[in-house]
Amino acid sequence: MNLKHINNALTFLLLLSFLLLGVSFALGANPNTLTATFSFYGLDTLIGVNTLGLLTGSTMLALVATTLAAHLKLIKPTAALVLAIIISIVPLLTLFASNRRMEQLGGFPIIGSGQGIIKYFSILPIYLFLFCKSKLSDKQHVLLNFIPVAMVLLWIGGMKFYEFEAKAIVGLVETSPFMSWLYALFSVRGASNVIGGFDVLFAVLLGFGLFLNNKKLIIVSSLACLSVFLMTQTFLLSAPNAFSSNTLLERLGQFVIKDLWYIGNLIVIATLMIFKPAK
Template sequence: GFPIIGSGQGIIKYFAVIPLYLFLFYKNKLTDKQHVFLNFIPVAMVLLWIGGMKFYEFEAKAIVGLVETSPFMSWLYTVFSVQGASNVIGGFDVLFAVLLGAGILINNKKLIIVSGLACLSVFLMTQTFLITATGALSSGALLDRLGQFVIKDLWYVGNLIVIATLILFKPAK
């Protein structure tokens, strides 16, 4: 069924809202480093969760309907098997979550930019499924499981924007 790991990542996705709320309404109560860390946690959790699950056969099979209809990802099945394509996707998710954490930890702006953009690409790619997945353009697509599953990824885009704002776009003191 779709999505196999939906309930687990759904719970994590709701945690993404908390640091956004704190940033918007309690900006001066926490340091910039604390805001960065709090916004990184849900991004890392979901990418490690969904990326790690891609290495399991049941998840590889569960994403076939999304990947094979995507003009951006369907090519993976011409190069790799279903499991191989899923492993590539999972490896990408895990690798760039870890690299973003490393970049934040060592305060390496170039690493943060590259890994942050890669993480952002995961969440933006997910949004394209609302257009490319079978039945996505139906009147109820936004309200059914696909819509709820996909739209929640926008919180992570917000988390990444907070991280970029505080690390990359902050004027030097």
């Protein structure tokens, strides 16, 4: 497999995701997310939510421009790396905010905001692979890209065993042509347990496959993990009010678009552990 094609695919995923996210924030989508994030830094009282959205969206669009320029070797990748770090770290630090936690779960971060925030872990490993490939060994790149995949699958998979999360996904599952059959075989709670068990099982198996350097196990578990992130993309087509601005640019759209980064993480893992790319 040609390394240039792999880099092109990864860059496309980054450009597409941040273009969509940048536009949605700049247009004022999901103000509650902005308020919850920037209240941690005390900025919500100093800057209006519309301005915060414009700043956030502009930063993401600047990342699009610098990533494309660095990919085309028009500029050094420093600017893209710095912006990627900022965009990743700013929301991640808010996991420590009190408004992100559920006391009934021992302070565990809220399911919706927690899932959305931890997805920012997946950005930096992709950027390091694209622009700092020689700085790290293949094993280090694989580990860095595996950690966010395992983290989000264990997180969202584990939360599926709670009743409130089982009820929360009903609207998405029952309208999905690929998943609605689960409710014909299982209860709402049972279907959620099946989905959660799938996520957790293959995250663990992928870890074992990488540790044992078992190519067959890596292939099977990687494809299973990939199916999770591809499945979430179909929700943009099957969810209630699909194709509306509320679905594409508001909370669901922003949440689902971030899963493109995990597809990128899995591409890196497959590149280094299954394929041997030509320079």
